[in-house]
Amino acid sequence: xxxxxxxxxxxxxxxxxxxxxxxxxxxxxxxxxxxxxxxxxxxxxxxxxxxxxxxxxxxxxxxxxxxxxxxxxxxxxxxxxxxxxxxxxxxxxxxxxxxxxxxxxxxxxxxxxxxxxxxxxxxxxxxxxxxxxxxxxxxxxxxxxxxxxxxxxxxxxxxxxxxxxxxxxxxxxxxxxxxxxxxxxxxxxxxxxxxxxxxxxxxxxxxxxxxxxxxxxxxxxxxxxxxxxxxxxxxxxxxxxxxxxxxxxxxxxxxxxxxxxxxxxxxxxxxxxxxxxxxxxxxxx
Numbered sequence: 001x002x003x004x005x006x007x008x009x010x011x012x013x014x015x016x017x018x019x020x021x022x023x024x025x026x027x028x029x030x031x032x033x034x035x036x037x038x039x040x041x042x043x044x045x046x047x048x049x050x051x052x053x054x055x056x057x058x059x060x061x062x063x064x065x066x067x068x069x070x071x072x073x074x075x076x077x078x079x080x081x082x083x084x085x086x087x088x089x090x091x092x093x094x095x096x097x098x099x100x101x102x103x104x105x106x107x108x109x110x111x112x113x114x115x116x117x118x119x120x121x122x123x124x125x126x127x128x129x130x131x132x133x134x135x136x137x138x139x140x141x142x143x144x145x146x147x148x149x150x151x152x153x154x155x156x157x158x159x160x161x162x163x164x165x166x167x168x169x170x171x172x173x174x175x176x177x178x179x180x181x182x183x184x185x186x187x188x189x190x191x192x193x194x195x196x197x198x199x200x201x202x203x204x205x206x207x208x209x210x211x212x213x214x215x216x217x218x219x220x221x222x223x224x225x226x227x228x229x230x231x232x233x234x235x236x237x238x239x240x241x242x243x244x245x246x247x248x249x250x251x252x253x254x255x256x257x258x259x260x261x262x263x264x265x266x267x268x269x270x271x272x273x274x275x276x277x278x279x280x281x282x283x284x285x
Contacts, residue, residue: 001042002046002232003228006046010048013046014050017052018269020055020269021054021056022056023059023065023084024059025038025068026042027236028219028222029236029238035217037218038067038068038072038217039068039076040068040071040074040075040076041071041217043078044212044218045220047209047210049207049208050078050208051080052079053079055084055085056069057085058091060278063096063097065091069091071215071216072198073128075215077208078208080199081198082196082198083196084194084196084197084198085156085195085196086194087191087193087274088192089185089192089193089194090185092166092194093180093183093190095177095178096178097116117176119177120167121141121143123165123166126140126141134204137202137204139198139199139200139204140199141197142163142196142197143194143196143197144161144164144197145161145162145194146194147161149189149191149192153193153271156195164194223235
């Protein structure tokens with residue numbers, strides 16, 4: 001995406017109205033560490049972008065996909081409407097990763113929840129957008145779930161989806177998100193698709209701006225003053241160049257290489273497929 005969109009003039013970029021991308025984080029490499037940039041950060045490299053609709057096909061891992069989506073809602077610019085599609089209901093039902101060395105007691109005043117804890121949706125995301133755009137501008141977030149396990153794209157159709165809301169009781173709020181939600185993750189329930197639709201408030205300026213404030217894990221802050229071409233050469237291409245020329249490093253020897261290639265092959269804007277990695281590594285073999 002960045003290869004194509006950073007190569008066109010800003011006035012042309014600003015006229016693009018529809019875009020669809022994969023929802024995986026962009027991984028940059030340094031000699032001693034990796035840096036994962038969420039989509040909200042990646043779009044900061046595209047000043048002038050002003051989409052009517054951004055469609056995102058979620059990544060492979062529940063908790064990082066949830067985090068990526070949450071950051072798009074909280075800090076993402078360049079879109080008026082966000083459509084985030086998940087192949088699995090586990091996006092809103094996964095259990096938070098718990099460190100076994102830390103006592104798990106939500107009633108302890110000194111206890112703090114682990115990272116990537118889910119919130120009741122869509123109310124939490126609605127609150128984030130309202131705080132961001134102003135409640136009077138009427139931003140909105142709606143979640144749709146496939147009415148049954150069906151073919152890919154079932155959730156796009158209005159006649160095969162249902163509105164979805166999480167409404168935990170007050171007693172359940174303290175432990176919400178810490179354990180897996182069986183109603184979303186057990187058996188065939190896991191394979192019902194989700195569609196999350198977020199809309200910015202009326203009259204809000206959502207165009208990506210040059211020099212906008214840094215956000216969480218901002219790629220501009222990690223690579224100050226660098227263009228996308230420079231970032232790619234220094235922190236992405238160097239990874240493949242350092243791998244050597246042996247046959248064992250070629251894509252033909254990588255059992256997962258083909259799992260990534262067809263995630264976004266399509267002829268119609270609402271046509272998409274999921275890779276085997278979305279359903280577990282066992283399906284790759």
